[in-house]
Amino acid sequence: MTSKLSLFSRFVADMHGVCREAETDVAQFGLERLRPILGFDCAWYGWTRQHNNRTTVHASSTIDLPASFASFWSTMENQDLVARALRQDRSKVVLYDRHQTSQTDGMIDLSERYSIRRWASAIYNRPNRATTFFASVYRTNPYDQPWTNEDLELLQCAVDHIFLAVQASVGRASHEGERRWTTLIVDPAGFAHLGLANSHTLLRTVWPGWRGERLPKPLLQITNTPGTHTLENQGIVVSCEKDRHAGTQSELIRLKLSMLSQMDRLSNREQQVARLLASGATHKMAAQALGSAPTTVRNQTQAIYDKLGIHSRAQLIDLVLREGGATPE
Numbered sequence: 299m300t301s302k303l304s305l306f307s308r309f310v311a312d313m314h315g316v317c318r319e320a321e322t323d324v325a326q327f328g329l330e331r332l333r334p335i336l337g338f339d340c341a342w343y344g345w346t347r348q349h350n351n352r353t354t355v356h357a358s359s360t361i362d363l364p365a366s367f368a369s370f371w372s373t374m375e376n377q378d379l380v381a382r383a384l385r386q387d388r389s390k391v392v393l394y395d396r397h398q399t400s401q402t403d404g405m406i407d408l409s410e411r412y413s414i415r416r417w418a419s420a421i422y423n424r425p426n427r428a429t430t431f432f433a434s435v436y437r438t439n440p441y442d443q444p445w446t447n448e449d450l451e452l453l454q455c456a457v458d459h460i461f462l463a464v465q466a467s468v469g470r471a472s473h474e475g476e477r478r479w480t481t482l483i484v485d486p487a488g489f490a491h492l493g494l495a496n497s498h499t500l501l502r503t504v505w506p507g508w509r510g511e512r513l514p515k516p517l518l519q520i521t522n523t524p525g526t527h528t529l530e531n532q533g534i535v536v537s538c539e540k541d542r543h544a545g546t547q548s549e550l551i552r553l554k555l556s557m558l559s560q561m562d563r564l565s566n567r568e569q570q571v572a573r574l575l576a577s578g579a580t581h582k583m584a585a586q587a588l589g590s591a592p593t594t595v596r597n598q599t600q601a602i603y604d605k606l607g608i609h610s611r612a613q614l615i616d617l618v619l620r621e622g623g624a625t626p627e
Contacts, residue, residue: 357548374404
């Protein structure tokens with residue numbers, strides 16, 4: 299018989315591999331691989347922020363549970379004995395049994411509604427951080443045996459590996475042309491759930507006095523506004539969009555940040571003109587390509603030179619190539 303330790307070793311190897319695949323739900327993949335090892339029937343996992351003796355779930359998904367599970371849980375969050383225990387001690391797995399002595403009406407309602415008989419939860423322990431990843435696994439058969447100490451140790455280790463794999467997935471360098479982005483996953487209040495370590499250097503460069511896990515104020519002001527924002531005073535470009543990878547029910551936001559380039563100082567049309575001219579087009583050719591007049595293109599060319607602080611076509615070509623602006627053929 300294959301031992302649980304051997305199966306878990308394969309699980310870890312799988313997690314190392316899957317974090318390189320862009321479109322995979324890394325957390326779901328990990329829990330599905332974990333299910334036969336620990337023997338659970340269903341699961342709930344996602345991203346939380348713990349604050350003011352509360353646990354707020356900002357993104358989550360379920361495995362073999364109704365979609366209503368998360369919304370129902372939110373109605374009894376203040377009675378969740380498991381969440382309460384995890385807030386008090388993040389370092390150990392917390393158990394719940396439907397027939398244990400300590401109960402609340404909310405725990406009873408949740409257990410009966412979703413046929414949960416045994417429950418084990420673990421979080422990734424992030425000292426001095428309010429945000430974290432959690433996974434709760436459930437057994438629905440009242441005759442199943444309790445989890446062993448080995449099971450609980452494996453669950454905690456699995457949660458740690460899943461978090462690290464998701465973090466590695468988010469932390470992969472993002473490129474658009476030759477631009478390099480750093481990625482942050484934040485909640486609507488601006489607290490970072492993922493990507494803070496990789497973005498820390500950029501944030502501290504732009505805001506030397508910034509500390510903590512909540513975004514600097516200028517970023518907070520645009521976090522909930524989709525689109526690309528140029529913060530010229532701070533010298534960065536920020537792209538904001540709803541994150542589609544953190545969970546099937548999610549209010550998390552994906553921010554991509556990059557230092558402002560000289561080309562970012564041009565309007566979209568000026569960038570088109572610059573790339574055409576850098577590719578060797580004359581003013582007349584550029585005008586034809588853009589459906590404009592040669593005089594207009596000449597005026598735009600002068601505006602481009604003024605904004606970029608250059609004086610010749612050769613300097614323009616050098617700048618476009620250096621900043622990764624692919625020139626049209």
